[in-house]
Structure formats: structure tokens, C-alpha cells
Amino acid sequence: MATDLHRPVTTPAPSPAGEPEAAVRVEGLTRSFDGRAVIDGLDLTLAAGEFTALLGRSGCGKSTLLRVLAGLDREIAGTVLVPRRRSVAFQAPRLMPWKRVWRNVLLGLPGKPERALAEKALAEVGLTDRAGAWPKTLSGGEAQRASLARALVREPDLLLLDEPFGALDALTRIKAQQLVAELWQRRGCAVLLVTHDVDESLLLADRVLVMRDGGIAYDTAVGLDRPRGVGAPGFAELRSRLLSELGVEDGGSDGGAGRRQEVAVAAQPDA
Numbered sequence: 263m264a265t266d267l268h269r270p271v272t273t274p275a276p277s278p279a280g281e282p283e284a285a286v287r288v289e290g291l292t293r294s295f296d297g298r299a300v301i302d303g304l305d306l307t308l309a310a311g312e313f314t315a316l317l318g319r320s321g322c323g324k325s326t327l328l329r330v331l332a333g334l335d336r337e338i339a340g341t342v343l344v345p346r347r348r349s350v351a352f353q354a355p356r357l358m359p360w361k362r363v364w365r366n367v368l369l370g371l372p373g374k375p376e377r378a379l380a381e382k383a384l385a386e387v388g389l390t391d392r393a394g395a396w397p398k399t400l401s402g403g404e405a406q407r408a409s410l411a412r413a414l415v416r417e418p419d420l421l422l423l424d425e426p427f428g429a430l431d432a433l434t435r436i437k438a439q440q441l442v443a444e445l446w447q448r449r450g451c452a453v454l455l456v457t458h459d460v461d462e463s464l465l466l467a468d469r470v471l472v473m474r475d476g477g478i479a480y481d482t483a484v485g486l487d488r489p490r491g492v493g494a495p496g497f498a499e500l501r502s503r504l505l506s507e508l509g510v511e512d513g514g515s516d517g518g519a520g521r522r523q524e525v526a527v528a529a530q531p532d533a
């Protein structure tokens with residue numbers, strides 16, 4: 263029988279004894295569009311504080327899964343347990359043009375939050391001086407950082423990121439990746455990052471998932487030392503394996519990804 267048990271919980275989802283604390287528990291999740299199951303009986307557990315990247319070919323259902331976890335899509339069957347404090351940032355920053363940046367950051371928060379709260383989050387993403395600006399005056403990277411500040415102001419236990427760097431130029435993208443890594447390190451929240459970029463997943467995540475045929479087809483721990491670079495030992499092997507899971511030929515480090523050879527994302531959660 264199909265069930266709709268999207269039940270947000272206030273604390274991280276309970277785990278069976280002996281397993282690490284979970285931020286997300288999904289069991290038998292199915293989401294169909296027009297009779298076609300895009301997500302089909304998917305099971306997934308994300309540990310509290312873990313940085314997970316989600317890869318998969320276009321149209322495999324990554325954004326659909328993220329929207330379900332964000333609580334934006336409840337037309338589901340199965341069980342989804344997520345923390346109540348969760349926030350999401352999309353590829354498009356989705357700022358309201360008629361509200362100044364600080365008001366955008368506070369958008370949707372209950373009560374009458376003070377500007378100082380927005381300024382604190384904006385400081386975390388290096389945008390202190392743009393708090394009073396109009397969104398249209400921001401660069402693409404600044405707008406994306408404002409969107410991140412809006413996600414952070416909710417003090418999430420789970421941060422959902424849907425291709426947040428996809429529209430940024432290469433240099434801005436690297437800086438944004440480093441920022442997300444630093445924020446994750448500082449906040450200690452679980453992160454689920456949807457990306458098309460295998461290198462990005464390996465630079466940032468503890469764990470990489472590949473979605474295929476409505477489920478998680480491949481699930482690997484990254485285990486590389488941080489800070490990371492694409493030239494680090496073990497990186498190329500992981501990249502090859504992931505590309506093969508995605509059905510893409512590995513162009514090697516001289517391929518498109520090679521330009522990020524020098525990138526080292528410094529993110530080391532305090533153990």
C-alpha cells in the first residue's frame with residue numbers, strides 16, 4: 263500500500279543502536295510523474311554532519327530527491343525522516359528583487375527577526391557590506407552567497423544544495439566551493455550537494471552517491487586527506503570509478519577538470 267509518511271522530526275532521525283546518528287533516513291521512497299517512477303523504492307541514510315555529494319545523469323531524479331528532502335514535494339510514497347531545521351539553496355539564487363539583501367536573508371523566518379541576524383549570516387559568507395544593497399546590483403557570485411546566507415540563517419542541521427555553483431564562472435565557482443567547505447566545517451551540519459561535477463564532489467564530500475534507475479546505484483566513501491586537490495593520491499582512481507558509474511569516459515587530469523589542478527579545498531571538521 264502506498265503511504266505518505268513525510269514526517270519532519272525536530273532532532274536528527276533515530277538510528278538503530280551502534281550506527282552513527284542519522285540526519286536523514288529514507289525508506290522505500292517512490293515519486294512518480296505521470297505514472298513513471300522517477301524515484302523508485304529508494305533507501306538512504308545520511309549521517310549527522312556528513313558531507314555527501316549526489317551525482318547522476320541528467321534527469322535521473324537528483325533534484326526531485328532534494329525537493330522531497332526539503333519538504334517541497336510531498337506527493338510521495340515511503341518514509342522520509344529529516345531534521346526540522348533544514349534549508350535549501352538552488353542554482354538560481356532566487357532573491358526577491360524588491361527586497362534588500364538583508365531582508366531576502368530573513369525571508370520566511372517566523373516572527374520579526376532583527377537585521378543583525380541577517381548581517382551575521384552575511385558576514386559568514388563575506389557579504390557584510392552588501393546587506394543594504396538591492397539584489398540586481400549583486401554579481402552572480404554575490405547573489406549565490408546571499409542565497410547561502412539565507413540558508414544558513416535558519417541554523418540548519420541539514421543543508422541541501424542543488425547545483426549551487428552551476429551558473430558561476432570558474433574562479434568564482436572555486437571560491438564558492440571553498441566557502442561551502444568552510445561553512446560546513448564551522449557549522450557541522452549535514453550537507454547534501456547535487457552536482458554534475460565529479461571533481462567537485464571529490465574535492466568537497468565525505469561520501470559520493472550515484473543515482474540511477476530510481477535508486478542509489480553507487481555509494482562510496484571518499485576518504486581523501488584534506489585539504490584536497492585533484493592531483494592528490496587516490497583522486498584519479500575515484501574519479502575514474504565515478505565517471506564509469508556515470509557512463510562517461512575519463513579524459514584524465516588534462517581534461518576539462520584539469521584546470522582545477524591547483525585547487526585545494528581546506529575543510530577539516532574538528533574531529
Ligand SMILES: Nc1ncnc2c1ncn2[C@@H]1O[C@H](COP(=O)(O)OP(=O)(O)OP(=O)(O)O)[C@@H](O)[C@H]1O
Binds near residue numbers: 295296321322324
Ligand atoms: N513537476 C514535474 N512534472 C513532471 N515531470 C517531472 C517534474 N519534475 C521532474 N520531472 C521529471 O522527473 C525526472 C527527474 O527530474 P529531476 O529534475 O529530478 O532530474 P535531475 O537528475 O535533477 O536532472 P538534471 O541533472 O538535468 O538537473 C525528469 O524526467 C523530469 O522530467
